[in-house]
Amino acid sequence: MPFAAGYRLESKQRFSLSIDASFSRHAYESGQIQFSDDLAHDSRFIRHPRASRSYASIISMPIRSGDDVVAVLNVDSTYSHAFPTPDFIYVGLLGAILGVIWSLTDTGSVPEIEELTNRDD
Secondary structure, three states: OEEEEOOOOHHHHHOEHHHHHHHHHHHHHHOOOOEEEOOOHOOOOOOOOOOOOOOOOEEEEEEOOOOOOEEEEEEEOOOOOOOHHHHHHHHHHHHHHHHHHHHHHHOOOOOHHHHHHHOOO
């Protein structure tokens, strides 16, 4: 499963990393939400040498289609201890909704969403 950093298509094209080398791996393998409030002291997190920001907190939410984990949603922050309990609930609900959307499509992609994310605004 490939992993891409950034929010722009050009970032995705220039940078990819195997999920095995990412924090997301733990959510993907366990099927459970994973988090860290202090990435600087978390041995599960390996900072990529080309990263332009130093992240301090992360939530990794597995996205399921049936019994299978098909993706991981990461929410990160440059602040430590950035996510209170309501944020975990929100990310969990968002992950569940994404899982339903994924399950309702034959290919695991939603053309309308892809069209919006690939716009050249």
